[in-house]
Amino acid sequence: MGGRAASDSKWRRYYRKVIAWTIYITFAGAAVLLFMPCVVSRWIALLTTVAGFAISLIALFQTAIVDLAHFKTIVRIPWVPMLGMEYHLAVDGVSLTMALVTGLVAVTAVLFSWDVEHRQNEFFFWLLLVVGGSYGVFLSADLFLLFLFYELVIVPKYFLIAIWGSTNKEYGAMKLTLYSFFGGALVFIGILAIYVTAGKENAASGLDLQQLAQFQFSPQLQSWAFPVLFIGFGVLAGVWPLHTWAPTGHVAAPTAGSMLLAGIVMKLGAYGGLRVAMNLFPQGFHMWSTWIAVLAVIGIVYAAGVALRQRDLKFVIGYSSVSHMGFVLLGLATANVLGVSGAVLQMFSHGVIAALLFAVAGRMVYRRRHTRDLDTLSGMNLGRALPFAAFAFVIASAASMGIPGFSGFAAEITILIGAWKAFPIAVWITGTGMVLVAAFTLRALKKTFFGDSQSADSLSAELFTTDSTFRPENRDVRMQQGRVAVDADWNEQQDTAAPLTWPEKWGACLLMFGTLAVGLYPKLLLDRILPAVEAMRFLK
Numbered sequence: 001m002g003g004r005a006a007s008d009s010k011w012r013r014y015y016r017k018v019i020a021w022t023i024y025i026t027f028a029g030a031a032v033l034l035f036m037p038c039v040v041s042r043w044i045a046l047l048t049t050v051a052g053f054a055i056s057l058i059a060l061f062q063t064a065i066v067d068l069a070h071f072k073t074i075v076r077i078p079w080v081p082m083l084g085m086e087y088h089l090a091v092d093g094v095s096l097t098m099a100l101v102t103g104l105v106a107v108t109a110v111l112f113s114w115d116v117e118h119r120q121n122e123f124f125f126w127l128l129l130v131v132g133g134s135y136g137v138f139l140s141a142d143l144f145l146l147f148l149f150y151e152l153v154i155v156p157k158y159f160l161i162a163i164w165g166s167t168n169k170e171y172g173a174m175k176l177t178l179y180s181f182f183g184g185a186l187v188f189i190g191i192l193a194i195y196v197t198a199g200k201e202n203a204a205s206g207l208d209l210q211q212l213a214q215f216q217f218s219p220q221l222q223s224w225a226f227p228v229l230f231i232g233f234g235v236l237a238g239v240w241p242l243h244t245w246a247p248t249g250h251v252a253a254p255t256a257g258s259m260l261l262a263g264i265v266m267k268l269g270a271y272g273g274l275r276v277a278m279n280l281f282p283q284g285f286h287m288w289s290t291w292i293a294v295l296a297v298i299g300i301v302y303a304a305g306v307a308l309r310q311r312d313l314k315f316v317i318g319y320s321s322v323s324h325m326g327f328v329l330l331g332l333a334t335a336n337v338l339g340v341s342g343a344v345l346q347m348f349s350h351g352v353i354a355a356l357l358f359a360v361a362g363r364m365v366y367r368r369r370h371t372r373d374l375d376t377l378s379g380m381n382l383g384r385a386l387p388f389a390a391f392a393f394v395i396a397s398a399a400s401m402g403i404p405g406f407s408g409f410a411a412e413i414t415i416l417i418g419a420w421k422a423f424p425i426a427v428w429i430t431g432t433g434m435v436l437v438a439a440f441t442l443r444a445l446k447k448t449f450f451g452d453s454q455s456a457d458s459l460s461a462e463l464f465t466t467d468s469t470f471r472p473e474n475r476d477v478r479m480q481q482g483r484v485a486v487d488a489d490w491n492e493q494q495d496t497a498a499p500l501t502w503p504e505k506w507g508a509c510l511l512m513f514g515t516l517a518v519g520l521y522p523k524l525l526l527d528r529i530l531p532a533v534e535a536m537r538f539l540k
Contacts, residue, residue, distance in 0.1 A: 017074040019059040019139065020089050022052040022099060026106075026132035030125050038120045045110045045124035049131065053103030060096045060528065068093035069531035071210055073141060083144075084195075084207050090141035093532035094344050097525055098138040098271055101351040104514055105263035106131040108355060109256040111507035112363045116164070116254075123164055126156040127256060134264045138271060143191050143207040150187070150272065153265060154180045157249075157257070164254040172252025176261075179235055179245035186232025187272065193225045194280065212280050213537050219283050226284025229277035230292070236269030238325045240299035247318030255362035258314070262321045262354035267347045270328045274340070274536075278332065282538035286335065293333035293423045297430055299326035304436035308443065313365070313372040316444045317357045320400065323437060324350045324408075330426065331415035339418020341533045342411055345525060349399070349407035349518065356396040356511040364389040364500060364508075365448065374447040383449040388500050390449040392508040397445045399515045401438045406519035414526075 029048030033041055068091070075089040109127060116123050129152065136149030154177060161173035195207060198215045217225070231239070238246045246266070250258045278285045300323050307319035324346070331343025366372055369380060383390045399406035402413075412434075420427050518525055533539070 018055055019091055019096065019099060020075050022055050022103065022135045023089075023132055023139065025051050025055070026128050026135060030128035030132060033121050033125045033128070036121065041120040041124050042110065042114055042116075045128060046107070048128060049103065049106040049110050052131065052135065053100075053107050056096065056099040056103040059091070060100050063091075063096070065093075065527055065531060068096065068528050069535050071095070071141060071213075071532075071535075073210070074139075076141075079142075079145075085144050086142050086208070087145060088142040088208065089139045090210065091139060092535070093528035093530070094271075094274070095138045095532075097344060097348055097529055098267060099135060101267070101348045102131060102134050102138065102264050104510065105259055105351055105355045108359065108507040108510050109259045109263075111503040111510075112259065112359045113254070113256040114501065114503035116256075118164065123160070123256075126159050127260070129153075129156040130160070130260050130265070134268060137268050141209045143194065143209060143212070143276070146209075146272070146276070147184075147187060147191055150268060151184050153268065154184070157261070157265065160257040160260075161249065161253045165252045165257065166254070167251050168248070169252045172248045176245045176249035176252075179242065183232045183235030183242075183269070186228050186235075187276075188232075190225050190229030190232060190277070193221065193228075197221060209275070209280075215280075217281060217283075222281040222284030223287055224284075226277055226281040227288055229281070230273050230285075230288070233269045233272035233277060234329070236266060237273065237329065238266055238269070238299070238322045239329060240295055240302060240322070240326070243299065243303065243322045246322050247315055250318035250321065250358065251312065251314045255359060255367075258317075258358040258362055259355040262317075262358060263351040266321065266325055267351055270325065270332070270343070270347055274332055274343070278538050279536050285538050289333045289335055290423070293330055293419075293426050296326045296329035296333055297426050297433070299323065299329065300430055300433035301436065304433045304440060308436055308440040310440075311374050313361045313374060313377065313444060313448060314358070315372075316374075316440055317354070317361055320357070320437070320440065321350070321354050323433060324354070324400070326433070327412055327415050327430075330419055330423075330430065334415075334418040334422040335538060336418050336421055337530060337533055337539060338414055339422065340536070340539075341526060341529045342414030342416075342418055344529045344533065345407070345414060345518070345522065346411035348525060349411040349515065352511050352514040352518075353396055353399045353406075353408060356392060356508060356515070357400065359504075359507060359511070360389055360393045360396065361448075364392070364504060374444065378447040378452055386449075386500065388505060388508070392512060393445060393449060395512050395515070397441045399519065401441050402434065404519075405516070407515040407522070408519070410519050410522035414522075 026048055029044055033044055036044060071090045071092045073090045075087065077087040079085045079087045133149045133153040137146055140146035140149055158173045158177045161169055165172060194212065197217060198212055235242045249261055253261060303319045303323035307316050307323065310316045310319065328343045328346050331339045331346060334340065364386060371377065399408045402408045416427055
């Protein structure tokens with residue numbers, strides 16, 4: 001009996017350590033793409049992302065919950081000993097949850113890019129670099145290694161948007177990159193402050209997140225270093241007022257790029273704020289927690305209000321992402337177990353929901369109708385033309401509004417219960433934001449799929465001549481600045497009558513299953529998140 005228990009324990013330790021292979025397999029897949037013919041590139045990308053997702057699933061559910069309570073080392077190899085840098089990876093319930101959503105979104109991003117024809121190898125190469133870098137951030141236990149992976153994600157994002165993007169793609173790519181580098185510069189300043197202070201006697205201890213979590217930084221240092229670090233990470237999380245890159249970047253990005261940005265990349269900022277800024281500078285966090293809550297509430301209400309005024313479907317979803325990330329920041333600001341655990345659950349939930357929304361809007365709708373203008377879409381009767389797309393958007397909208405039974409409800413109710421204990425007034429104000437979220441979501445749903453009956457032919461006649469050439473004089477029809485009815489520069493335009501493909505349907509089903517599974521049984525993730533959050537320093 002004892003031998004069997006020892007064997008089970010050995011296998012569980014193995015399952016925990018195997019999560020490191022998500023990084024190796026993803027980067028290996030990216031490298032292989034450089035030398036393989038284009039005809040197999042999509043299959044290599046799919047096999048790579050499926051392997052990463054499978055490994056994250058196995059590691060999350062086969063690792064004992066008690067082993068996920070602390071940030072435990074899985075790989076530790078000296079890297080630059082003179083400076084104390086190590087290749088150091090560790091896991092707990094929070095990092096494994098983030099690895100899980102990374103794998104899920106990565107698989108579906110490949111499926112929704114199945115028929116990309118322009119420079120396929122390069123496209124999937126940059127996509128896998130974003131995914132591999134994200135795995136690296138979530139698993140890093142060395143500060144410099146975490147920063148290296150964090151910055152590594154920026155360059156692939158730029159090329160995905162600048163080459164395969166659409167509306168104002170150069171502007172969107174550059175704006176996102178500049179904001180990311182600005183946030184990265186603030187993060188680097190914070191890391192230098194940590195390294196210089198904690199590494200005076202032993203350089204290795206100045207970068208080790210496990211040791212740094214026990215180090216006592218002076219209140220004076222924490223008072224300025226915490227906001228520098230948190231805001232630096234917060235830029236990528238879409239914190240107000242440094243959020244403006246997000247809607248622009250989402251709209252400019254190709255469908256897979258939007259899915260990765262909303263589903264994974266924005267979570268890197270929130271995770272960094274939690275793992276590094278809050279956990280290493282607990283006193284500084286408590287000094288500034290009220291202001292974090294203020295910024296979070298402003299972001300929720302402001303972004304929801306702006307989304308309600310948008311006429312471009314992707315802009316609606318882009319501002320929706322900023323609003324929902326405000327819930328993550330509000331949960332982190334509560335400094336209690338429920339609020340912070342809800343924030344981590346919201347990171348998973350929003351990653352899945354936002355990816356589904358962008359997939360429907362960018363791939364299923366825009367690919368076939370070549371417009372995202374809500375007034376134009378309302379006359380196309382897409383509910384009948386694309387019934388599966390309509391069904392997927394209804395599910396995604398219900399989850400986004402926080403309807404019970406979906407992951408959005410489980411995450412947001414957990415955050416609000418935690419917030420009520422810390423900032424009851426913020427909960428009342430957030431209620432206004434939730435009403436606005438429901439308003440702009442229902443508006444987008446109705447106009448896109450259940451608008452007034454009007455033939456697509458008559459709408460097309462307004463925008464095109466008889467030879468299907470776009471009329472320049474109609475370019476300003478219900479368009480806001482930076483938007484066109486038909487994007488001639490878009491790399492994913494195809495036949496408007498093309499039916500939904502099986503990769504698109506499988507990708508949508510995976511995402512719908514993710515939000516439903518966690519919504520119906522949130523215990524699956526909360527049992528693994530709660531112990532990890534309880535072990536964090538800022539709660540003590």
